[in-house]
Amino acid sequence: MAQHYSSFERGGIKWLFQRLTAVFLVGVLAFHFFLLHFVNHAAEITFAGSQARMSQVGYFATMWLFLVTATFHGVNGVYNALVNQGLSGTRKKAVGAVLTLASIALIVQGTRVALAMTDLL
Template identity: 30%
Template sequence: MYKHQNSRSSGSFSWVFQRVTGLILVVVMIGHYILMHYTPESGHSYDAVLARMQSNWYRVLDLTFIVLAMYHGLNGVWGIFRDYKLKQWQAITIMSLLIIVGLAFTLWGIKTILDIPYVQTSTSELLVK
């Protein structure tokens, strides 16, 4: 009987959210590519990153980007594993590994962003330099 089988327990949330996060990531990725490749330095020099990171909007954007990309990616990998007949212990092991590795790298990325110092000089001065 499917009386008590509602859509919430069937994985439909992750299906919807995979599409929603995917669309957000496409938009953010366009901005990311423009920012990183506008000039050869903009993505590859410490000063350019430091200047951007003086704005909390950029920090929040990057934190969102990391979390959404990690969720979307790991949910995608899990989706691939779900295509195969996994025994319960295999499913639990793989799911745990994905969550642990994902959390570790997400926290590492968050730490990297939050560790960037706020400097006293104004952003425009830094950009000129």
């Protein structure tokens, strides 16, 4: 029988966050599709409507959490997939640093765009 290998430590914080973000993402993605594909059809989506939705604190917070959790979940998954494929040593540290910086840049830019689409400030 093949031996199970994972770079996640079972019961560790990264393992737990990967599972929690997956559950959150499934729920928010379902909400997103329902709201923007069934309640409002694609032809009805306008910038003004998006701006009105983003100006609601609850919607803004949900979409911002969606951005942060999707970024963590995706980057953590890619990093661990690379580690599972044998990435180690200096390359592992370099990839970790690049992915961390890319994540920060994505969250900062996503936050800037989200704030620009509101009248909350």
